[in-house]
Amino acid sequence: MPVGKVKWFEPTKGFGYITGEDRQDVFVHASVLPEGVKTLRPGTKVDYSFAEGRRGPQVLSLTILSEPAEHKSARRKPEEMVPLVEDLIKLLDASSDPLRRGRYPENGRKIAKLLRALAREFDA
Numbered sequence: 001m002p003v004g005k006v007k008w009f010e011p012t013k014g015f016g017y018i019t020g021e022d023r024q025d026v027f028v029h030a031s032v033l034p035e036g037v038k039t040l041r042p043g044t045k046v047d048y049s050f051a052e053g054r055r056g057p058q059v060l061s062l063t064i065l066s067e068p069a070e071h072k073s074a075r076r077k078p079e080e081m082v083p084l085v086e087d088l089i090k091l092l093d094a095s096s097d098p099l100r101r102g103r104y105p106e107n108g109r110k111i112a113k114l115l116r117a118l119a120r121e122f123d124a
Contacts, residue, residue: 001049003065011039012109018046018059026050028059043068076121084121088114 002020006028009016014030026048033040040046045065050057076084091114095105105111 001047001063003045003047006040006042006044006046008042009040012112016040018048024057026057026059027053027055028062032059032062034062034064037064040064041068081121084118088118 002022004018004020004026007017007019007025009028011030016028017025018028019025028040028048030038044067047063047065049060051060052058091107091111095108095111098105
């Protein structure tokens with residue numbers, strides 16, 4: 001089975017691409033992820049099998065070999081995080097009104113993206 005790295009994966013859309021050692025991009029759908037895995041991070045090393053589909057090569061099965069290393073030096077300084085956290089708090093506060101009215105905020109995807117980015121900073 002070939003080995004490759006995750007080029008990108010969008011969990012909300014449920015798909016992404018793996019770049020193999022031969023530099024060929026292969027489509028990967030969320031349905032082939034191992035049990036309990038919801039997303040793949042770029043740079044994750046994987047072992048996979050694929051077949052030629054109507055739109056090109058597509059992953060049939062996948063095994064995660066290793067996660068990309070986190071670089072602690074890339075973490076922002078705490079003082080730099082203060083304005084980001086405060087802006088996110090304001091954004092979340094503004095989103096509570098539509099939620100009380102039974103609707104999700106129009107910028108919900110943007111909020112989710114910002115929350116994931118902030119979580120990565122805290123987790124690094």
